[in-house]
Amino acid sequence: MAMNKNTIFGWASFLTFLVGTALVLLGVLKYKEFAIGFSVTGIGFFFISWVFNALKGRV
Secondary structure, eight states: OOOOHHHHHHHHHHHHHHHHHHHHHIIIIIOGGGHHHHHHHHHHHHHHHHHHHHHTTTO
16 A cells, blocks of 8 residues: 555544544543633644545645
């Protein structure tokens, strides 16, 4: 399987989205006293995922 730049950006976008989702869910479900920090960090990962997805096909 040949991985070009678009495939790598796609996988990076998907994995950072999963990490962001996991962080938000950890903050909401398990560590309620640190929910703000986990959620802000998770939303940051969502934005990074969005940027990687926007870079597909442009770089």
